[in-house]
Amino acid sequence: MFDLLTQDHPLPRIAVFGVGGCGCNTINQLAASPLSDNVQLVAVNTDAQSLAASQCNTRLQIGLETTKGLGAGAKPEKGHEAAQESAAQLKELITFADIIFITGGMGGGTGTGAIPFIASIATELNKPLVAVVTTPFSFEGHQRNRLANNGVEQLMQQANAVIVLPNDKLIETLEKKISLLNAFFESNRILQDVLLGLTTTISQSGLINIDLNDFIAVVSHQGRAAMGVAKQEKGEDLQVTINNALKNPLLEEVDLTHAKGAIVSVMATEDIELSQYNSIGASIQQQLDPSALVIIGLTIVPELECELELMIIATGIQAPSAHNAILADATTIPPKKDRFNSLELVNVSDLLKAKSRDGRNDPSYETELDIPTYTRQNNLAKGL
C-alpha cells in the first residue's frame, strides 16, 4: 500500500505570516516550537514596538509612512494602506515561498486591513494560501465584531481556505476557569497547534507526508474551512477520540456532511498501527460528502505524552446558517482552479517500511482512504 521512495525532493518552502498584534503573538509562540527548516516565520506589523519584541528572525514593519511606527488604531483602512505601502517587501517574501499560511486577529486595524491585501498578493503570485484568523471575544463589543466580519468577508474573496476561529469558541475548548490575560495566551496555543499541525503535515518531520498537490486541492475548495482537535490519552478508545475531534466546539457550527475535503493531521508515537491510521481515515471520510477527498499526514513524535493527537480541517463548507451569513457567500466567488504550480512532496522512513509490511496482514489494510498521490503513482508503476 505505501511505497518507499528514496529520491531527495526539495521540501516546499512554507512561509507563515503573523500579521498585527494577534498574528505576531501567535507566531512568537510558534517560534518556540520545533519547526522544520523549510518553515519561515514572518512577523508583520505596523507597530514597531511590538515587532521589536518578536522572536521571529524575519520581521517586517509595514506602513512606515502611513502609521509612523504606531499601530493602525483599529482602522482597517489604515492597515490596508500600510500593507499597500510595503507591497514590494511583502511580494518579495511571498515569492520566496511555495505555500503561504497567514494568521492574525480580525477586529483591529492592522490584521483586518493587511491580511486580505497580503492574501491578494499571494493570489496574484499563484501561491496556495491558507488563512487562519480569529474573530473577537464577545466582550470586545459590537464595533470590533463588525470590523472583523467585514475583514473575513474581504479575505474570503482572496483566499480559498479561510479558517475562522472565534475567540469565544477557542476558549470553550479550554477549561472554563480562565483569567482574561490567559484567554489570549491560551487561545494562541490552539492557533499555534493548527499552524504546527499544518506545517509539520507537509514537512519532512512527517512520516507519511501528504502530497502537496492533494493538499492544495483540498485547501482550494471554495467556502469556509473549520477544524477540530482531540487527544487520545493512553488506554482511551481511538473511536472516542475521533468523535471528540468531530464534536469539537470549533466544528460544531458547520455541517460536515457538506465538506468537500479534509486534511487530517495525526501526531502519534511510533507504536501507532496501520489499522489505527486507516480507521481514522475511514471514520472521517464517512462524516463528509461522499465525494470528499480526505488526506492524512502522520507525524511521529516519540516523546508524545498521550497516545495520539488528531487535528481535522474540513474545507469547502457552504455557509447555510445565520452565523455564517456574515461570511462571503462562497458560491459568488469565482473558482480559482488550476492556479497553483505543481510540486511534488515525498518522504520515506524505515519505520514506514516495517509498518507497510505489517499492514499487509492487517484485515483493515484494504480500507479505502486517500494515499498520497505520489505514492499511489509509484505503486501503480510497480504493479502493486
Ligand SMILES: Nc1nc2c(ncn2[C@@H]2O[C@H](COP(=O)(O)OP(=O)(O)OP(=O)(O)O)[C@@H](O)[C@H]2O)c(=O)[nH]1
Ligand atoms: N487569540 C488571540 N486573539 C488576539 C490576540 N491579540 C489580539 N487578539 C484579537 O485580535 C483582534 C485584533 O487585535 P490586534 O491583533 O492586536 O490588532 P491589530 O491587527 O494589531 O490592529 P491595530 O492594533 O489596530 O493596529 C482583537 O480584537 C482580539 O480579538 C492574541 O494574542 N490572541
